[in-house]
Amino acid sequence: MPTFVYMTRCDGCGHCVDICPSDIMHIDKTNRRAYNIEPNMCWECYSCVKACPQNAIDARGYADFAPLGHSVRVLREPEKGTISWKLIFRDGREKNFESPIRTTPWGSIKSAEEYAAPSKEALKSQELAHEPDALNIEKLPALTPDQLKQGVI
């Protein structure tokens, strides 16, 4: 469902332009509001819908196979750590869902460089950052190169 933007809600802030992975949300130069410049390259990923502070963006199912009259609306609340969905079928049936999106505060990830610097020797090993500890097993598994075979196994 390509996205579209409601004229009365959009204030031209450009959040959708910044986030769209397909680069198809642009600001109209005349009315200074966002619109979908290339609906046939829309993946309906809802990145712009979720990012819009004015809830100005919605989607309408692709005209080639989606009959009119449906609605899939979303409210993403990063601070609360949830996402909520409301689905309305063409015949009016409704379904609601809510899921968690994150268990830790935004911005709380410990940076790679905050960990103690690894030794030069460790750079030559096969272990990656935080291994073997982060594997939750004693040591990194390894193979020996002595059992090569060709042909069908």
Place this chain on the structure above:
Amino acid sequence: MGLFSNRKTVFVDSDVLVVGGGMAGCGATYESRYWGRDKKVVVVEKANIERSGAVAQGLYAINCYMGMQWDENKPEDHVRYARNDLMGLVREDLGYDIARHVDSTVHKFEEWGLPIMKDPETGRYLREGQWQIMIHGESYKPIVAEAARKAATEVYNRIMVTHLLMDKTKANRVAGAVGFNVRTGDYYVFRAKAVIVAAGGASHIFKPRAVGEGMGRTWYAPWSSASAYALPILTGAKMTQMENRIVLTRFKDGYGPVGAYFLHLKTYTENAYGKNYEPTWYENTKELVGDYIDRHPVPTCLRNHAFLEEIKAGRGPIRMVTKEAFQDPHKEQVGWENFLGMTIGQAVVWASQNIDPKETNPELTTSEPYVMGSHATCSGAWASGPEDYAPDAYQWGYNRMMTVEGLFGAGDTIGGTAHKFSSGSFTEGRIAGKAAVKYVEDLGNDVPQVSEAEYESLEKVIFQPLETYKVGRNEITGGTVSPSYLLPISGLQRLEKIMDEYVGGISAHYTTNEPLLTRGLELLGMLKEDLHHLGAEDLHQLQRAWELQHRVLASECVTHHTMFRTETRWPGYYYRADHPKLDDTDWHCFTLSQYDRESGNWAMEKAPVYHIID
């Protein structure tokens, strides 16, 4: 250059340059920083790493997790699984390497805040299947991007990388990359000691089933524009298994995922008359592939094959039987949230068509083909394996380094390693990141130098479509038809039609042969010539122009590989009608190609498959 005469050239220096900030690129960035504390790590992304790559929309499952801490699987088991699914042909050294590290990646994701579902009885991650764990992954990419942003020295969003730069002091060594800012039009020259290509695989090289407004609802993201392949191909890096395209059995029109439905919800398929059709095609399939059909689980392509044959026999549509499972409210919730977490469009299709799987068994379809290295197929660059056990034939330098010095890859870029998915792509990025830091350390003062002549001549080539459009537009009164230029969308549609009709797309029932491939190559050759006349009205169209260039080059590579492998290794993905059977005598091997940038010729060769695991 008229309108764009104010274009600036921006130079960016780095030790490690990561091209593409999806899952693999974020992993590469994190690990490069961890090992290279004093290194300048730069990420360049054509969109915004907050929501870029195949995981932009989110995911509802992590499909590659061993669970070694609970003795659920060993890395060897995963290699056997991937090998079986790919009909015997995978780089076992690379696959084992990802499998042995992937658990530490997933544990980090959980620590960072990714909600992973737990089994209430055991406290372990909730399994969807043997390899899959279930997550609430709407913010999977934003979480991973946060870790990458903190690790990177600089992140450059909205820059489309078009070409890699080669070292002028040493042949076959990479020295950086060039591209343009899709907002400002500035030209970017990235000078780097090591480059990690972590760009996307290829959607939209074959004609999609929906060709109107819905053409963007491809299974793989429309922004996956084959840069993963075109960038290395142009440097002369060897590519492998590019014929190994994937066709997905998915819910109709939205291409909503079926994994959770099959594995967790225990739904199953039947034909239009309520019959399980897979046994019908057992003997037929055995005739084609021998006892590969008897293996467990049945390889994905062979299940596709039965689906396609049943449709051809006139007993479609094939449906997923959901009515029973969806009576359980928990399963109903999982079924819907599965879509909302990663393929919202399928929920829209069902809402629009009044399909409630509690009451209606929804239709399935098979997608157009895609070329990729991260999901259940393994196209990509030929890369050096892990130092501790990779066979000599698979080892010529640093782990995940291609056949070009200093050029690394991960995710969709690296071939031979199917079934890495999101977690495995991030993990492969980590492997490449560490190796790239080691490479840079070892370089010492022997620093690659970019050639001024090379990046200046590329600048002309890169921006030419803007000029071509401007000049040509004055010839005509209006509209999209010009005798002097081709718009990117027109070029894309021609590419998709050629690939569809000649290289085994949907309208040809995924079937091709040598005469068709030969003709396809002729037409691709003319398309390549016509790309010199691409016209771009603005910077957005210039991005589309370069995405098309990458897709066309990757498609040519796919076609040569398909021509070279004179067997049908993966019926259900594609058929060589002139060589309809699997042929382990001649083709239990990898296919390799190398492109010569000067002549435009492709050299093909075979490489041995070494089995390291029983």
